[in-house]
Amino acid sequence: MRRGKFGAAITAFSVIAVSALSANMACAEESPLPYPAGKLGEVVRLGEEIVMRTDEHPLSKPFVGNTLRCTSCHLEGGKHPQAGSFLQTAVAYPAWSPREKRVITLEDRVLNCFMRSQNGVRPPNGSEVAVAVTTYITWLSTGAAIKMNAEKPLGPNHVPAIDLAKHQPADVERGKIVYQQRCADCHGEEGAGDLDNPPVWGDQSYNDGAGLSRVDKLASWVKVGMPVDDADLTEQEAIDVAAFINSHARPHFELKDHLPPPERRGEYNGESPN
Ligand code: HEC
Ligand code: HEC
Structure with missing residues (x-):
């Protein structure tokens, strides 16, 4: 049974x-x-x-x-x-x-x-x-x-991070064009998104300690995930658009700001300050 x-x-x-x-x-x-x-x-x-x-x-x-x-x-x-x-x-x-x-x-x-x-x-x-x-x-x-x-x-x-060394260096200007043509309809010219689409930069986005704040990780994720239902960028386009997105301001990560008070922390043993 x-x-x-x-x-x-x-x-x-x-x-x-x-x-x-x-x-x-x-x-x-x-x-x-x-x-x-x-x-x-x-x-x-x-x-x-x-x-x-x-x-x-x-x-x-x-x-x-x-x-x-x-x-x-x-x-x-x-x-x-x-x-x-x-x-x-x-x-x-x-x-x-x-x-x-x-x-x-x-x-x-x-x-x-x-x-x-x-x-x-x-x-x-x-x-x-x-x-x-x-x-x-x-x-x-x-x-x-x-x-x-x-x-x-x-x-x-x-998804393993894209190996940036195998491509042309990321180009923010080329990435801006990809963004405007393929992403801005949903995520907005200013990256702020709207009720249906999340922000991709700015104070409501992921912080600079997140995996996606690294161009190689964002590029590999975009390559398989965006645009939604139509993820067809080349690796180079994904790298360029990732560099464009991450060229904008987002919250800065400091570990101490993100841990609960010690009595509610349990055993967080991470040593690294970031
Ligand atoms: C048709 C609308 C649409 C298009 C076009 C689109 N996205 Fe998205 N994107 C979304 C939605 C919706 C989500 C969240 C997924 C969910 O909630 O199911 C998302 C999530 C994301 C995220 C992760 C969450 C965040 O906001 O940081 C990133 C990064 C992202 N998209 C980048 C891109 C890039 C780069 C392009 C262009 C190559 C693109 N998107 C095109 C709708 C879209
Ligand atoms: C802004 C995008 C983003 C959001 C929002 C996010 N994650 Fe993640 N998460 C990632 C990325 C990118 C990775 C992979 C990191 C890497 O490759 O180092 C990851 C990794 C993980 C993993 C490990 C996956 C594995 O393969 O072992 C888990 C579990 C996870 N996230 C859970 C969550 C949960 C639960 C939430 C919501 C509370 C969340 N994440 C919100 C981007 C995000």
């Missing part, structure tokens, strides 16, 4: 992975992966809701310092197989973190994205928001085999 259920879960998981891939990741398909029964299923759904509405949800809003949501970058709530995919991510954890110089859990990794990409404050380990989001992301690895990452805190479906 138990075996049967487990087998069904694996099959359902491969269905989302494969069908999303064959549809060229264009649309968020309703996941056939069943929610777990009982309270666990409720917490998975709660985590999913927080990922979709991070800047508004009452449990996450106090820890968010911009108008982004996890799904702004982890497209389709992390079900996109490439652009910030959460599919199978949980198998990589616990993982070695070169930045923190220690082994971190998936929960730690989730909380770190609040400090940088969400320009907010790290929620306490074990808080309701931390547990719900981590539970949701773990659920998206149902049936996949554990393969802890000894090198860096990244899952098997993360």
Whole structure:
């Protein structure tokens, strides 16, 4: 009986992975992966809701310092197989973190994205928001085999940063043209976005400690994720537009501004000042 259920879960998981891939990741398909029964299923759904509405949800809003949501970058709530995919991510954890110089859990990794990409404050380990989001992301690895990452805190479906050395140097002026032609309709001439589209620079955007503030990482993400439903830039165009976006001002990251007070911090052992 138990075996049967487990087998069904694996099959359902491969269905989302494969069908999303064959549809060229264009649309968020309703996941056939069943929610777990009982309270666990409720917490998975709660985590999913927080990922979709991070800047508004009452449990996450106090820890968010911009108008982004996890799904702004982890497209389709992390079900996109490439652009910030959460599919199978949980198998990589616990993982070695070169930045923190220690082994971190998936929960730690989730909380770190609040400090940088969400320009907010790290929620306490074990808080309701931390547990719900981590539970949701773990659920998206149902049936996949554990393969802890000894090198860096990244899952098997993360998009490796583009190797800038293999291309012409990033050109902000060329990037501006790509932006105006392919991005500005949604993200606005001033990068501020609107109700449907998130800001790409300015005080409501990710801070300069976030992964996307690096041109090589932003370029590799744009290459597979933008424009939405039509990600067809060349690597060079992605590099240039990434350099243009990151040539604008955004909040500056100082670790001390993003940690909760020591009594609510748990065991954040990161040594590095940035
Ligand atoms: C501004 C974009 C952005 C936002 C918003 C964002 N992230 Fe991330 N996140 C990233 C990028 C980029 C990476 C990969 C970083 C790298 O390559 O070093 C990442 C990595 C991660 C990882 C590790 C993925 C892996 O493959 O192991 C997790 C987990 C994660 N984010 C969770 C979250 C959660 C939860 C939220 C919302 C609270 C969030 N992120 C918000 C951009 C973002
Ligand atoms: C059709 C509208 C549309 C177009 C065109 C578009 N985007 Fe986006 N972009 C979005 C939406 C919507 C999101 C958030 C995804 C979500 O919430 O599902 C997003 C997210 C982003 C993000 C991550 C979140 C943030 O705001 O920092 C970046 C960076 C980004 N887009 C860059 C680009 C670039 C570069 C281009 C042009 C090559 C582009 N986009 C074209 C709609 C668009």
